Ligand code: SF4
């Protein structure tokens with residue numbers, strides 16, 4: 023099994039090389055475990071992942087790939103390797119600019135390097151057909167999840183936000199064949215019971231951030247009369263939005279998909295296209311407000327937050343930012359803030 | 373550096389930096405575009421293209437040294453830029469939104485260039501600034517490099533240098549002059565070599581020059597690298613240091629110990645630190661930070677050589693490389709202990725320091741300590757906490 027941190031990682035390659043790509047989600051409650059190695063002002067995702075490793079909770083992994091999305095991720099692999107080494111460890115060194123020809127050529131080289139590393143580790147050469155098979159499996163998974171996502175947006179009473187994101191995140195830790203069968207069954211059941219589209223009076227929200235955590239947030243939103251109909255989380259829509267072209271040479275197709283992913287704080291361009299992406303999305307999904315969920319100390323988000331909030335508000339969407347943590351800290355306060363926000367956007371007041 | 377011990381060249385530096393700042397202010401009248409650049413950036417291309425390079429990090433360092441970083445930062449925080457962002461970035465963003473300019477206004481950019489060899493904070497900050505000033509922004513992307521030379525990374529960088537030259541040509545309407553680039557690279561080589569000879573003098577015991585002096589004298593190697601001025605400056609400084617050696621003038625009155633220090637100094641507390649170390653007979657002699665500017669360019673392969681130097685800078689290297697490099701400095705300067713600064717502003721330099729410290733202690737047997745503070749923001753600095761870490765360290769030296 024090869025673990026990966028969320029989520030811009032070519033899982034398809036890992037899978038094709040014969041490994042089980044395992045997404046490291048969920049938090050450790052013992053963040054202090056990481057204290058002697060990683061300062062308390064590193065984001066709680068990195069601290070929680072390291073804490074889980076230190077507790078031995080991830081000892082079942084044979085390897086780890088960390089995508090380079092920020093300075094914290096850039097520093098984490100080496101540190102991890104030093105305190106809890108695994109047989110195979112690598113950084114996926116993503117290009118941070120995505121709009122010039124050099125980015126595509128470099129990314130292809132980097133994918134070749136990762137492929138070679140996986141081949142060396144597994145001891146077997148990887149041919150294109152096998153990679154394409156894995157790509158198809160993952161495409162199918164994304165297609166199913168997107169269908170469920172669309173069904174949820176139309177019939178939030180049939181499938182709750184929490185259920186939707188649990189299915190997306192669950193996909194990262196289960197064998198894909200099996201997940202796809204289960205998802206197929208979910209789709210079948212949902213589609214059978216469809217009545218006319220109905221919102222149940224719920225306020226439709228857009229959420230934005232790097233990582234959706236903790237999931238209790240979704241419960242609070244529903245408690246106060248809301249539902250999440252759009253997002254750009256790495257463990258949300260960003261994970262399922264883009265398929266890989268199966269007609270192309272697989273590494274090229276993987277590179278292309280990476281560069282085509284929806285905008286994120288880690289790869290934004292000068293004019294921050296993400297704010298336009300988000301306001302468009304809010305309009306398209308008829309959102310009644312936008313909730314920014316940022317992990318404390320998440321640097322890329324902190325730099326763009328002002329701009330994104332402003333864009334949302336200027337387009338007439340009430341917007342608020344909430345800071346959260348892995349590890350379940352501050353739930354009471356988060357609930358209170360969501361309550362206040364939901365009152366503002368016309369949810370249920372309690 | 374005690375008062376009576378002030379370097380004569382300090383006057384020359386003031387003059388030169390004044391001239392540089394004036395040139396920046398009147399760049400527009402002279403028909404020169406102001407280009408924001410980062411400290412570890414192939415500025416040689418900017419000089420060769422006739423643009424005026426401006427260093428917003430320096431602006432942050434100056435604000436920090438004058439103890440006003442938190443005031444500027446407050447203006448950024450009011451807009452929602454979190455206090456845990458790099459202090460330099462908060463100073464720059466704060467200055468944009470602030471009515472008050474306690475260290476003068478930051479020079480507004482016509483173009484922004486960033487190289488992320490150092491960190492991802494700079495690229496995010498420059499994006500924000502590009503939007504604020506509505507000026508085009510160009511990122512030179514430098515993926516992280518391990519122990520070995522990384523050809524993939526170098527090729528990617530070279531390709532981006534071509535893209536950047538094209539971008540500059542479009543902005544200036546002038547063809548890029550490679551002969552001029554070679555001249556600039558030559559001047560850079562000379563200045564880097566002189567600067568490193570100056571730094572080397574800290575290895576003498578007792579030494580005429582130490583890290584805190586280097587923090588003061590590094591401005592030209594950062595900002596004027598690639599100009600004749602920088603070469604002239606370091607020739608003068610070198611000469612003065614040679615005179616000091618002849619006349620037995622030392623950096624601190626009584627040098628008993630040599631110390632290695634990482635990374636950036638605490639600017640608002642520079643004097644406090646230098647006095648503290650001096651009072652314990654400890655001279656800080658080296659830091660990866662001041663040794664960053666040690667480039668050597670091959671004029672026959674200018675772009676490749678720029679790529680090799682700037683992508684393979686220590687701050688972009690892996691854990692193992694950085695540990696080895698620290699140890700090699702410790703050996704070269706024959707130090708008695710090391711102090712590592714876990715700088716709140718700077719994740720790429722702070723994360724991993726505890727493990728590095730432990731490993732270095734094991735490998736060298738030297739006493740060492742890690743302390744927590746911020747390089748710019750006094751609200752994130754506590755004398756008591758720092759002393760609580762450093763006092764036991766000084767004890768160990770004796
Ligand atoms: S949450 Fe933010 S700071 Fe943490 S790893 Fe992800 S991008 Fe980096």
Ligand code: SF4
Nearest residue numbers: 458490491493717718
């Ligand atoms: S202090 Fe660190 S984070 Fe800030 S600009 Fe310099 S390298 Fe980047």
